[in-house]
Amino acid sequence: MSTPPLPEYRVKLPKDLVAGLAHCASALPDWQLTDGLLSAATMTAYRQAMADLPHVPEFAATCDQLLNAPDGDGFAVLELAELLDATGIQYDARVITALLSLIARPLRAFDRWPLWKPLGTNLAKDPMRATGAGYNPMHLDIVNSTWPPDYSALLCVRPDPKGRGHSLVSQVRRAVDRLSYVDAELLTHPKYEDGDFYELTGVGEEWKPFPIIDGHSPLGGFVRFTAKMLADADPDDPYTKAARALERELISGQRRFPLGRGDLLIVNQHLSCHGREALGDGQEDVPEDERRLLLQIFLRREEALS
Ligand SMILES: [Fe+2]
Secondary structure, three states: OOOOOOOOOEEEOOHHHHHHHHHHHOOOOOOOEEOOEEOHHHHHHHHHHHOOOOOHHHHHHHHHHHHHOOOOOOEEEEEOHHHHHHHOOOOOOHHHHHHHOOOOEEEOOEOOOOOOEEEOOOOOOOOOOOOOOOOEEEEOOOOOEOOOOOEEEEEEEEOOOOOOOOEEEEEHHHHHHOOOHHHHHHOOOOOEOOOOOOOEOOOOOEOOOEOOEOOOOOOOOOEOOEHHHHOOOOOOOHHHHHHHHHHHHHHHOOEEEOOOOOEEEEEEOOOEEEEEOOOOOOHHHOOHHHOOEEEEEEEEOHHHHO
């Protein structure tokens, strides 16, 4: 029986690239950060270490096409389980950081967290938050900033043992195009606020209140949407209604898929929102160190830094 084709958004690394990365992994230097970004010296060292590996240009081109085509879905899932096995690493994500440096510049936006921020499952947290166990509705990461990260990425270290918590991604530009003129116009007004803004680097200034549609080109601006900000909003307010209309369109167009161990989801935040379905019932029966664990990292486009 032949195996079914991979969904078009999944990227499997060729075996000789995995072998090459595993071979060079131990020689990769520790990373250094400058203003939250992977330093220029680290970028150069990582790229040089991978320069002669097979299939590197094709890998970078495939990721570029999946992530950045303006009419594309704006996301990719890299299958890295074999790479994790081959390098014998679980939490030291250096070789994966090097791989990401082929796509864009790794960014640690949260001053108090490491470059790869662990997102475990905490039953005491608000269920809709990243480390909660409930439905995490459609949103952009660091939405209330003048310069949200260009890409948001999640590496699955341990899937939900209860088999749920599917990822959700939706192309936000298409969703906007399906709105009525009146709703789309309302979303251009600075009438929206979301949470706190502190101890952040590399994402500009706080924007409060912000417009959802900023009027810039698809790859230059953002559709600053998060359904989380609507939980406490007046449901009869026309601005809330317009944002709910956008959420409905996002849900109608969303893609839904599980992340397995070693899967790395990358979302281009200029083009797509993301979310997560609720984890499986009975999380209280799972020890905390066996619950779902993701590592989050952000990326900044190199062109945006020059
Ligand atoms: Fe998120």
